[in-house]
Amino acid sequence: MSANSWCEMKRYWWTVGVILLLLLQGCSVTPMLKLTALDSGGSLAGKWAFLPSGSAEMPADNARWQSITVPGNWYTQGYDHHGVAWYRLIFTATTAPEMISTLHFNGVDYFADVWLNGKMLGSHEGYFQAFSFDVTPHLRSGENTLLVRVNSPLEKSEDFSLRKRLIKGIFSHHDTRPGGAWSERGQEKNTGGIWGTVRLQQSAQVQLVAQQIQVQPTQGLEQWLVKVDLGVFGTLPANTQLHWRIGAWQGNSPLRNTLLIPIANPKLWFPHGYGEPNLYKLTVSAVNNGKVLDSFERSIGFRKVRQSSQEIWYINDQRILLKGTNYIANQWLSEMTAADFRRDIQLMLGAHINTVRVHAHVTAPEFYRLCDEMGLMIWQDFPLQWGYQDTPVFHQQAVSQVSDMIRQFGHYTSIIQWTLHNEPPWDADWMQWKYPDYNPQQNKVLDQRLYQAASKLDKTRPIAAISSTQQHPWLGWYSGRWLDYAKPTKVATIAEFGAQALPDRFTLAKIIDEVSALPRSKVDWQKWEYHNFQRKETLDIAKVSQGKTLDEFITNTQQYQAQLTQLAAESYRRQAYRPVGALFQFMLVENWPSMNWGAVDFWRNPKPGYYALQRAYQPILPSLAWNKVSYALGEPIKLGLWALNDSFTAYPAAQYQVSLLQGNKRLDTQRFNLDLSADMHQHMRDYIAPSLAVGDYRIEATLHDAQGKQLSSNEYRFTIQPQQ
Incomplete structure (x- = not known):
């Protein structure tokens, strides 16, 4: 054996030994990961090298890189990490x-700095925006090294939660985060990464x-106008x-930065249940001597949206009640596939x-693409939740990001409104009890x-500066009783109502490690509260009974959520x-695996x-107006009988039937005829039992069309108690 061969063999076995030793010590060693070729779309998806070092300094040559999949949030791949992490990929290009x-x-959450072949391309801030770099001067034929520094930090303790710096909305501070909104653990399970x-x-x-x-x-x-603002790069x-082409329409124009396309009599986009969600493919190409140099495609729809001064909505000049x-799909956006979003949209439409x-x-x-296709309207919030810094730097960054949101997502037809801040401090006087240094003018x-910037960019849909606490009644949860939803409201937009309910056993x-009994100790309750369960609201305000067993408690919370949901939804629909x-x-x-407000x-x-909710939101509904579920013996029982029709279809000579039952025994039935007109919300008469x-009773109500086909049904359950 030659000396060279012997040296090579020693080097080989020494390397193997080191790797085995590191593996035995629990160290992860990942070679320089490479993509040998890009697919036709130029995707760089796959395994990248990953270094959750926490250091902003460029990794040393001997850094122990690990492996991660891109796209993906790092927490979902076993890295419970916050702060700086490095990504590296070698890929081949021509x-x-x-x-x-x-x-x-x-999408990179949250700060990104990018290098290609040792040259810094630039930086980006924000978790939701798409961004890009011109790499023409730096890209090589052959192997290229891409390096990305991602920083998804914790908010500083002195800023969190009233003066946040990161524009991440519910991904940094919210009741449904791991740990909840107000505990010291509320920033755990970081959402960072190239998602x-x-x-x-x-x-x-x-x-x-x-x-x-x-x-x-x-x-x-x-008559419609499609306006396309273009960036044109190159020689x-x-x-x-x-x-350009839109369906059967097409044309040519000189190359310029704004393209104005008039369209006559297109098929309109309607929400599901009100018509067809018609879409067209917009294609714009740069063409020279018959050769396409570059092009892009977008799906667009023709839909007019308007909100009156009384906050009533019109879609294509048809009045519509927004139900x-x-x-929030998932704490980690990379976990959601198209199939997952489609399933959730089907749950909504169902x-x-x-x-x-x-x-x-x-x-x-x-998600937005599928809502366009499936006809689900979207009220889109900007990711501001509660309090943020009032500094020129933060204001400038927020204006920049709200502009990005409107430019990037504004072509989605399903988006009918932008809302820019949820419960800002200046509109949330409840904060005075939480923060000693509360400033009623903050933000x-x-x-x-933000409103000025958004209004300049988009004049095609309504924009709301805030979602106000006045629009979030939360009766029977944070204040009052759930039966208060039967009372009239003075608010036109109800942006939040609901209650928590435990999932099944x-x-x-x-969620809670094979839980089999009611929580008894402080440690037990801490586990529940970390997973978003609100004990005070459940037991002291909603007054849900724990019962004697876990199964009873589950049933009681679920019944409470269901009763409150139906009462509130029907009451608001009648108004x-x-x-x-x-x-x-x-x-x-x-x-996330939690127990909060999800239905x-x-x-x-x-x-x-x-x-x-499904019952209360039926487009055609025999709604029953009531304000209690328990009566004393001999107390009169009177219900309002309402006919609700949110559809564009009328049903003349319809029949309303109401029946009183105890078990399977029918005690009373009454019927009357009515003309059920389109977009009708009317009190017809009262029912007196x-x-x-x-005992326990229920009232069933049905609506039938003129041919006797059932259009809808509803029920109300109540109890007669002995006199005290």
Whole structure:
């Protein structure tokens, strides 16, 4: 054996030995990860090297890189980390003269600094925006090294929670975060990482970027204008033109930064249940001598949205009552696939929800695309939740990010409103009891600046500066009684109402380590509270009985949520346009393994509250107006009989039937005819029950069309108690 061969063999076995030793010591060793070739879309998805070092300094050559999947939040891959983490990837690319290459990131939480082949490309702040860099001068034919420093820090203790710095909404401070809103553990399970896709886009000579797309009516519902603001990059050959196509419409224009496209008589986009969610594909191409140099596509719809001064909504000039829910899909956005979003949208449509409030955050783009396709309207919040710093630097960053949100997501037809701040300090006087240094003017100037910036960018849909505490009644949870929802409201927009409910026992055991009994000790309750359960509100304000067993407690919380949900939803619907224009239950699903306000648990198992909402939101509903569920023996029982029809369809010569039952025994039935007109919300008459003995009863109401087909049904349960 030669000396060289012997040295090579020793080096080989020495390396193997070191790796084995490190593995035995629990160290992770990852070689330089490489993508040998990009796919046709230029995707850089796959395994990257990862270093959760916490240090902002460039990693040393001997750093012990680990492995992570991109896209993905780092917590979902076993890294319970906050602060700085490094990502590295070696990939192979090809370049050519006059080729333009752009590196695109579709979501990094929260600060990002990017280098390619040792050259710093730039930095970015914000978790939801897409951003990109021109890498043409730095990209090599062959191997390239991409390095990304991501920083998702904790808020400083002196700033959290009243003067936050990070624009992350519910991903940094909220009741449904791991640990809740107000505990010292409320920033755990960090949402950081490269959670969106990363890709390299290459094209010849020129690249087109859709900076903003707006669709607005210019004359009635017949004449429309599609405005496309373009970024045009590269060296343009002479005679290059823009070619555009929308469905059967197409045309050419000189290459410029704004493209104005008039469209006549398109098929309109309607919400689910009110018509078809018609969409068109917009294609814009840079063409030179018949050759397409670059192009992009977007789906757009033609939809007019308006809100009156009384906060009543009109879609394509048709009055519509918004029946909604609040929604946070998941604490870690990379966990949500298109199939997951589709399932959640189907849950919403299955409960007759026509509008979803994306609560105090911006979610993944796939959700908006599916809402466009499936006809679900969106009330979109900007990710500001409660209090933030009032500094020029923060104000400037917030204005920049709200502008990014509108430009990036504004072409989605399903978005019908922007709301810029949820419960800001200047509108939340409850904060005076929580913060000794509460300032009743905090963030007011910030919200004025956000509203001014947003209003300049988008004139096609309503914009609300805030979601006000006045719009969040929370009766029977943070104040008052759940039966107070039977009283009239003076508020036109109900942005939040609801109550917590425990999931079923099987699900609860997955959340709280095989729980089998009611919590008894302080440690037991701390586990529940970490998973968002609110003990004071449940036991002291809602006065839900624990019962003697865990099963009884689960049942009691679920029945409470269901009763409150149905009463509130029906009461607000009966007040449609007098004054209610919109109502939003809080909330559809639980966004991590927790037990909070979801009508559906984290694993998407509906609770009774979901079915109560489904019943109350039926487009056609024989609504029963009541304000109590227990009567003394001999006390008169009177219910209001209402006919509600949110649809655009009339049903002349319909029949209303109401029956009183005890068990399976029918004690009384009354019927009357009515003309059920479109968009009708009317009190028809009252039902007075006959004298009843002590016991449990229910009233069933149905609506049938002229042919006898049942359109809808409803029920109300009550008890007659012995006289005291």
